[in-house]
Amino acid sequence: MDRQPFISVIIPVYNMSKYLNQCLDALIASSYKSCEIIVVDDASTDDSAEISRKKGVTVLQMPHQSGPAAVRNYGAQKARGDILFFVDSDVLVQQETITRIVTDFQKNPDITAVFGSYDDDPAEKDFFSQYKNLYHHSVHQKSSNDAVTFWAGCGAMRRDVFHEVGGFDQKKYTKPSIEDIELGYRLRRMGYRILLDKKLQVKHLKHWGWSSWLKTDIFNRAVPWSQLILERGFLPQDLNLQVSHKISAVLVFLLIIMLPLTLLGALNFLVTNINSVFISISLLLIISLLLLNRNLYAFFFHKRGIKFLLFAIPLHFLYYLYSGWTFATCWILHKFSLLIIDLKKVKTLI
Numbered sequence: 001m002d003r004q005p006f007i008s009v010i011i012p013v014y015n016m017s018k019y020l021n022q023c024l025d026a027l028i029a030s031s032y033k034s035c036e037i038i039v040v041d042d043a044s045t046d047d048s049a050e051i052s053r054k055k056g057v058t059v060l061q062m063p064h065q066s067g068p069a070a071v072r073n074y075g076a077q078k079a080r081g082d083i084l085f086f087v088d089s090d091v092l093v094q095q096e097t098i099t100r101i102v103t104d105f106q107k108n109p110d111i112t113a114v115f116g117s118y119d120d121d122p123a124e125k126d127f128f129s130q131y132k133n134l135y136h137h138s139v140h141q142k143s144s145n146d147a148v149t150f151w152a153g154c155g156a157m158r159r160d161v162f163h164e165v166g167g168f169d170q171k172k173y174t175k176p177s178i179e180d181i182e183l184g185y186r187l188r189r190m191g192y193r194i195l196l197d198k199k200l201q202v203k204h205l206k207h208w209g210w211s212s213w214l215k216t217d218i219f220n221r222a223v224p225w226s227q228l229i230l231e232r233g234f235l236p237q238d239l240n241l242q243v244s245h246k247i248s249a250v251l252v253f254l255l256i257i258m259l260p261l262t263l264l265g266a267l268n269f270l271v272t273n274i275n276s277v278f279i280s281i282s283l284l285l286i287i288s289l290l291l292l293n294r295n296l297y298a299f300f301f302h303k304r305g306i307k308f309l310l311f312a313i314p315l316h317f318l319y320y321l322y323s324g325w326t327f328a329t330c331w332i333l334h335k336f337s338l339l340i341i342d343l344k345k346v347k348t349l350i
Helices: 017-028 048-054 068-078 097-107 127-141 159-165 179-189 210-232 243-266 272-292 294-349
Strands: 007-013 035-041 058-061 083-087 111-118 154-158 193-204
Touching: 007 017, 007 048, 007 068, 007 097, 017 035, 017 048, 035 048, 035 068, 048 058, 058 068, 068 159, 083 097, 083 159, 097 111, 097 154, 097 193, 111 127, 111 179, 127 193, 127 210, 127 294, 154 159, 159 179, 179 193, 179 210, 210 294, 243 272, 243 294, 272 294
Parallel strands: 007 035, 007 083, 035 058, 111 193
Antiparallel strands: 083 154, 111 154
């Protein structure tokens, strides 16, 4: 009889006492017992480390705040498992989550990593938290099983490969960012397979507000993700970068141009026949966006009703606006930096 793989659960923690009890209780209640739970405390100023010790799990302490990439790497160095299972400290696994991960690796011996998604029932019931988590769930559920990236909120990887590729890039990503996405790109570039298991779902406990949502989405994700794409010259067709998403970003940008022109026409600053053209174009753009994203909007309606949907649609349009704008800005800066480098090379040759 084959030996059951030993699993090392690694949880990066920084001031997460609000959620940590629930997170650890869910892991301790797991049906899969051949595992160790490692909490790596990133120099928290609350009682996160003490909470973890009382639960009887292994607690490692960082000497100073280093960011989740370095924290996960440190946990991986101390881990004894055949498989490293990364879990965020504001996540609740299911009783069978670890068992499912082991089964995924056993049924797919050619995969290096597997990750899942948030479930469709977020813990926080306010609009922003519901929208953010339901959108994440929908994107992962509509993406390819043969993934081109990785997600460390609920993701596992073979330990030997993790160390072979150098783990998370802790030098580049010193704060919460896209360190898991970059690791996934690196794995795929080296020929390793990554599985997105859509039935591997966990509950997210985090509360999202307007400012935290925008700050995280733009500065912690959109900007570094755009920079990564431009540096690598690789634009994947998966997750948030599917073709329909790229087209939607362009259509929203055009809509933003059309709406002021339509308003000027309504105020009689433009001739009537020109204004009717602007109105028609604006309506066509809106209808196109609704059709392109109809599956997501149907999902929102099914889960939370018409009122939620009516608020979610403009928020989703805003997402396309700042994502597209961020990528365009990063593209311009990237091209400018390349031009400066070329000019310096020419100068040295003269």
